[in-house]
Amino acid sequence: MDKKSVKDLDLQGKKVLMRADFNVPLDSDKNITDDSRIKAALKTINYILEKKGKLILISHLGRPKGQPKEELSLRPVAKRLSQLIGKPVKMVDDCIGQKVKDEVDGLEPGGVILLENLRFHPQEKANDQSFAKDLASLADLYVNDAFGTAHRAHASTEGVTHFLDSAAGFLIDKEINYFQKVLTDPKPPFVFILGGAKVSDKIPVIENMLDKANSIVIGGAMAYTFLKAKGQEVGSSLLEADMLELVQKTLAKAKEKGVDILLPLDHIVTDDIKAGKNLKTTEGVDIESGWIGVDIGPKTQKEFGEKIKTAGTIVWNGPMGIFENDLFSQGTKSIAEAITESQAVSVIGGGDTAAAVKKFQLEEKMSHISTGGGASLQYLEGKELPGISALSDK
Numbered sequence: 200m201d202k203k204s205v206k207d208l209d210l211q212g213k214k215v216l217m218r219a220d221f222n223v224p225l226d227s228d229k230n231i232t233d234d235s236r237i238k239a240a241l242k243t244i245n246y247i248l249e250k251k252g253k254l255i256l257i258s259h260l261g262r263p264k265g266q267p268k269e270e271l272s273l274r275p276v277a278k279r280l281s282q283l284i285g286k287p288v289k290m291v292d293d294c295i296g297q298k299v300k301d302e303v304d305g306l307e308p309g310g311v312i313l314l315e316n317l318r319f320h321p322q323e324k325a326n327d328q329s330f331a332k333d334l335a336s337l338a339d340l341y342v343n344d345a346f347g348t349a350h351r352a353h354a355s356t357e358g359v360t361h362f363l364d365s366a367a368g369f370l371i372d373k374e375i376n377y378f379q380k381v382l383t384d385p386k387p388p389f390v391f392i393l394g395g396a397k398v399s400d401k402i403p404v405i406e407n408m409l410d411k412a413n414s415i416v417i418g419g420a421m422a423y424t425f426l427k428a429k430g431q432e433v434g435s436s437l438l439e440a441d442m443l444e445l446v447q448k449t450l451a452k453a454k455e456k457g458v459d460i461l462l463p464l465d466h467i468v469t470d471d472i473k474a475g476k477n478l479k480t481t482e483g484v485d486i487e488s489g490w491i492g493v494d495i496g497p498k499t500q501k502e503f504g505e506k507i508k509t510a511g512t513i514v515w516n517g518p519m520g521i522f523e524n525d526l527f528s529q530g531t532k533s534i535a536e537a538i539t540e541s542q543a544v545s546v547i548g549g550g551d552t553a554a555a556v557k558k559f560q561l562e563e564k565m566s567h568i569s570t571g572g573g574a575s576l577q578y579l580e581g582k583e584l585p586g587i588s589a590l591s592d593k
């Protein structure tokens with residue numbers, strides 16, 4: 200990366216404001232149900248503490264909509280982080296103001312505090328410059344390691360960089376290195392796998408991938424809009440009718456550029472998603488009226504799998520079906536398994552795809568699982584991530 204790394208900073212005795220992504224899932228008793236986002240930030244946290252920085256951690260949690268909400272307090276994170284690093288992590292109940300300043304002034308080198316949820320203030324998402332200045336005034340240096348929010352220009356990701364010397368943490372560095380590697384120097388054949396619900400969200404990424412991938416494998420609900428655009432019947436499956444024309448253009452461009460687009464050959468369908476009743480496999484590519492596609496069928500799993508097993512590079516974003524329901528998860532599982540059988544460098548987009556790989560307990564077999572769903576998609580679209588481009592240059 201051409202941006203400063205935390206390793207380029209002189210941290211000794213300095214107050215370091217670090218933006219992390221501690222947006223962890225909580226159950227109704229406020230227990231953290233998955234602490235991987237906290238663990239992902241540990242390398243940078245431990246490094247700053249070893250170098251005797253005074254660490255001020257900031258993050259958002261959930262969607263408090265600019266209001267303090269007890270159930271979205273970062274307190275459970277302070278407790279879990281303290282267990283993970285074997286040191287006290289003092290929780291401060293706001294992220295700006297005199298009380299916060301006093302706590303920061305009391306920090307010893309190698310000490311750490313966690314400030315309360317940034318999004319309790321509406322100015323955070325609005326990237327309000329005076330709020331950003333208040334945050335920045337707490338510290339001497341800024342480190343961003345929140346890859347999951349790097350695609351958002353918020354006060355704590357972009358705003359603060361206008362006031363402090365700033366650098367990327369190890370997680371951001373690792374994420375960008377993986378994505379850069381597959382985008383700029385992919386070992387062929389490069390297979391891009393795309394799934395999930397909405398075509399409209401993913402057309403920009405397909406457009407960008409037409410210049411990079413050798414094959415694009417498309418499953419999930421978005422495949423039905425592609426099939427419909429090719430004149431197939433999709434029954435009552437999810438369809439974005441207003442996208443048909445654009446999809447036709449994309450298919451024509453793919454043909455021009457010699458990019459192979461693989462679409463489902465058969466489907467798992469039901470006439471009642473909720474009950475998951477009357478599940479059957481279609482004979483061919485068409486879906487009868489009244490039936491809903493919920494997963495790719497066995498012929499498709501085989502064809503997609505063969506393409507994937509021989510790939511040199513794989514990037515995967517989006518499940519092949521409604522994988523959250525075990526009845527409809529086989530297609531997504533078959534893709535994850537095919538990846539484990541390939542020799543490819545495999546990069547898994549965050550969000551649902553990361554959740555699916557975890558559900559099948561295949562995380563260890565992937566080269567890289569991104570911690571950012573939206574951020575990785577935006578990077579794959581070829582767009583800059585404001586939280587990263589705002590950091591100081593090397």
Ligand code: AMP
Nearest residue numbers: 395396397419420492493517519520521
């Ligand atoms: P996205 O956020 O666009 O990646 O979409 C992920 C969501 O797509 C998951 O929650 C899946 O359940 C959903 N999904 C995948 N395949 C289908 C399908 N055939 N019908 C409806 N939803 C689907």
